[in-house]
Amino acid sequence: MSNLKEVFMKILFLLCACISILAVAVICIFIFANGVPAIGEIGFMDFIFGTHWKPSSGEFGIFPMIVASIYVTAGAIIIGVPIGILTAVFLAKYCPKKLYKFIKPLINLLASIPSVVYGFFCLVVVVPVIQQLTHTSGKGILTASILLGIMILPTVINTSEASIRAVPDMYYEGALALGATKERSLLKTVVPAAKSGIMSGIILSIGRAVGETTAVVMIAGNQAVMPNSITSGVRTLTSNIVMEMAYATGLHRSALIATAVVLFVFILIINICFSILVRKKEKQ
Amino acid sequence: MKKLICTVMAGAMLALSFAGCGSSSSSANSDSPSGTGITGAITVVSREDGSGTRGAFTELLGIVDDQKNDATTETAEITNSTSVMISTVAGNNNAIGYVSLGSLSDTVKAVKVDGVECNANNVKSGEYKVARPFNLAYCDGELSEAAQDLIDYIMSSDGQAIVEKEGYIPIASGSEYKSKNLDGKITVAGSTSVAPLMNVIADEYKKLNPNVSIEIQESGSTTGIQSATEKAVDIGMSSRELKDEETKTLTAKQIAMDGIAVIVNQSNTTDDLTSDIIKSIYLGNTTVWDEIQ
Numbered sequence: 001m002s003n004l005k006e007v008f009m010k011i012l013f014l015l016c017a018c019i020s021i022l023a024v025a026v027i028c029i030f031i032f033a034n035g036v037p038a039i040g041e042i043g044f045m046d047f048i049f050g051t052h053w054k055p056s057s058g059e060f061g062i063f064p065m066i067v068a069s070i071y072v073t074a075g076a077i078i079i080g081v082p083i084g085i086l087t088a089v090f091l092a093k094y095c096p097k098k099l100y101k102f103i104k105p106l107i108n109l110l111a112s113i114p115s116v117v118y119g120f121f122c123l124v125v126v127v128p129v130i131q132q133l134t135h136t137s138g139k140g141i142l143t144a145s146i147l148l149g150i151m152i153l154p155t156v157i158n159t160s161e162a163s164i165r166a167v168p169d170m171y172y173e174g175a176l177a178l179g180a181t182k183e184r185s186l187l188k189t190v191v192p193a194a195k196s197g198i199m200s201g202i203i204l205s206i207g208r209a210v211g212e213t214t215a216v217v218m219i220a221g222n223q224a225v226m227p228n229s230i231t232s233g234v235r236t237l238t239s240n241i242v243m244e245m246a247y248a249t250g251l252h253r254s255a256l257i258a259t260a261v262v263l264f265v266f267i268l269i270i271n272i273c274f275s276i277l278v279r280k281k282e283k284q
Numbered sequence: 285m286k287k288l289i290c291t292v293m294a295g296a297m298l299a300l301s302f303a304g305c306g307s308s309s310s311s312a313n314s315d316s317p318s319g320t321g322i323t324g325a326i327t328v329v330s331r332e333d334g335s336g337t338r339g340a341f342t343e344l345l346g347i348v349d350d351q352k353n354d355a356t357t358e359t360a361e362i363t364n365s366t367s368v369m370i371s372t373v374a375g376n377n378n379a380i381g382y383v384s385l386g387s388l389s390d391t392v393k394a395v396k397v398d399g400v401e402c403n404a405n406n407v408k409s410g411e412y413k414v415a416r417p418f419n420l421a422y423c424d425g426e427l428s429e430a431a432q433d434l435i436d437y438i439m440s441s442d443g444q445a446i447v448e449k450e451g452y453i454p455i456a457s458g459s460e461y462k463s464k465n466l467d468g469k470i471t472v473a474g475s476t477s478v479a480p481l482m483n484v485i486a487d488e489y490k491k492l493n494p495n496v497s498i499e500i501q502e503s504g505s506t507t508g509i510q511s512a513t514e515k516a517v518d519i520g521m522s523s524r525e526l527k528d529e530e531t532k533t534l535t536a537k538q539i540a541m542d543g544i545a546v547i548v549n550q551s552n553t554t555d556d557l558t559s560d561i562i563k564s565i566y567l568g569n570t571t572v573w574d575e576i577q
Contacts, residue, residue, distance in 0.1 A: 055333050057353040123368065128375055137327040137376055139361060222332075222362035233361055243332040243364040246476075246504030252333075 035261035038254030053224035055252040062259055064226045068234035073209040075145025076152055081202055084156025089186055092164040111154035119215030122147045127219055136231045139221035147215055152205035163197020196281040203274045210266055213238040237263045321553035322377055322573040326565055328360040329372050329381035336475050336505040336523030340416035341382050341544050345559055347566045357568025377549045384477050385543035386451040394545040396556040407453045407543040414544045418478045421512050421520040424535040430468035430496050431518040437461045437489050438539050446488055450481050453541035467495030474508015474521030
C-alpha cells in the first residue's frame with residue numbers, strides 16, 4: 001500500500017515538472033513556427049537591420065527597437081547597479097539591526113509593486129521633471145532608464161547582499177589587520193570577493209530590464225526611429241509587440257511574433273551567460 | 285576584457301548625452317509672438333499603427349502618402365491607450381493629440397477643425413469632418429435569435445437614445461423596441477472604443493431580457509472582426525469601416541457615429557486649427573508652434 005502511494009506521488013511530482021517543461025516547449029515552438037517564416041518573408045537583413053517600421057506600408061525594420069532595448073537596459077544598469085551594490089554593502093555591514101528590520105521589507109515591497117503602477121508614477125512624476133529640465137517631451141531613453149533603474153534595485157540589492165554576507169569574515173578582518181580602513185577593506189576585498197554573486201544579480205536584472213513592458217510603454221515615447229540623443233523617444237522590442245498586437249493582422253502580426261523571436265534570443269543569451277557564471281562559481 | 289567593455293559602454297553613453305545637448309535644444313524664439321501662445325517644438329502624439337482611431341484619423345485628414353498608406357511622422361510619440369494620451373497632452377504644453385469624442389475630458393482642450401467645433405450636433409450634420417462609424421460585424425443568417433434581437437434593440441429608438449446619451453451620435457431612427465423575453469447567451473468582442481457604449485447597451489438590454497446573458501470582451505477592432513469571422517464570438521465590434529476581405533464573410537451594421545476630437549494642452553491659446561495645419565503637423569512638415577499663426 002505504502003509502495004503504491006510512493007509510486008503515485010512520484011508520478012504526480014513528475015507530471016508537475018512536466019507542465020513547466022511543456023509550457024516552455026510550447027512557447028518556443030509557437031513563436032519560432034510563427035516568427036521564423038515571417039523573418040524569411042521580410043528578409044533577415046531587412047528585418048534585423050532595417051531602420052523603418054511602417055507596417056501599413058509593408059516596411060518591417062526592427063533595428064531601432066533593438067538599439068532602444070540595449071540603450072534603455074544599459075541606462076538602467078548604469079543608474080541601478082551602483083546604487084544597488086552600495087545599498088547592499090550598507091545593509092550587510094553598516095546597517096543597525098533596528099533599521100534593517102525596517103528597510104529590508106521596504107526593499108522587498110519595491111519588488112512587488114506592479115509595473116503598471118511604476119509606469120503611471122513615472123508618467124505623472126518623473127516625466128514632467130525631465131520635461132522641465134531638458135525642454136523636450138520628457139519621454140525617452142533617460143526617463144525609461146531611471147524607471148528601470150529603480151525597478152531592478154530589489155534584484156541587485158538582494159543578490160548582492162546575500163553574496164556579500166557569504167564572504168568569510170576573515171577577508172574583512174584580514175584587511176583591517178593589515179591597516180586598511182573599514183571602507184577600503186569592504187570595497188577592495190569583500191565586494192571583489194562577492195563579485196560572481198553580484199554579477200549574477202546584474203544579469204538577472206538585465207533580463208528584467210529587457211523584458212519589462214507595461215511600465216516602459218507608458219513613458220518611453222514609443223517612436224520607432226533611431227534615437228539621436230539621450231532624451232529622444234524610443235520604442236523597445238517589448239513595447240512594439242504589446243502596442244500593436246491587438247490590432248495586427250497578416251504579415252504585421254507575424255512580424256510582431258518575429259520581434260518576439262528576437263527578444264527570445266536576447267533573453268536566451270542572457271540566461272546562458274547567467275548559467276555559465278553560476279557554473280564557474282560552483283567550480284571555485 | 286571586462287574593463288574594456290565598461291570603458292566602451294561608458295564612452296558610448298557619454299557621446300550619446302553630448303549628442304543630446306546638440307540636437308534637443310528647441311528652436312524657441314520668444315521674440316516672435318505666435319498665434320498659439322506656445323513656443324518651441326510640437327510634441328506630436330499619435331495612436332499605435334493598426335488602431336481604429338488612428339486609422340480613421342489619418343484617413344479622414346489625408347495623413348497618407350501617394351499609395352494611400354499611413355504617413356504619420358516617425359517622430360510622433362505613440363501611445364496605446366486613451367488615458368495615457370490624455371495625461372500626456374494635459375501634462376505637456378507643447379503636445380497635440382486626438383481622442384474619441386466620447387472619452388474627451390476637461391483636462392485637455394479640444395480645438396475646432398476648420399472652424400467647426402467637435403460636438404455631437406456637428407458630427408451628425410456632417411459639418412465636423414473627423415468622424416467615424418461604429419460597426420457591428422456578424423455572419424448574416426447565422427445569428428442566434430437573441431443576438432439578432434440585441435441588434436434590433438440597438439437600432440430601435442430606445443437603443444439609439446442610449447447612443448446619444450453616452451455622447452455618441454445616433455444614425456438610425458427606428459421604432460420602439462418590444463421585448464420578446466428571449467433567453468440565451470451572446471458574446472461580443474472587439475474595439476476598445478465601442479466597448480464602453482456596448483456595456484451600457486448590454487445592461488439596459490438585460491433589464492428588458494433578464495434571461496439573456498451578454499459577455500463583452502475588449503480586444504481591438506481587428507481581433508474582434510477576426511473572432512467573428514472564426515465564429516468564436518457572435519458579434520464583432522469595430523471602430524472603423526470593414527476591409528474588403530472582411531466583408532466577404534461578414535455583414536457590417538453601423539450602429540453609431542463617433543467624432544475624433546483634436547486635443548491640445550489647456551495653456552495653448554489656439555481655438556481653431558485648419559485641417560491643413562493638422563495634416564502638416566502629423567506629416568512632420570510643421571514642427572514648431574511658432575510657425576502656426
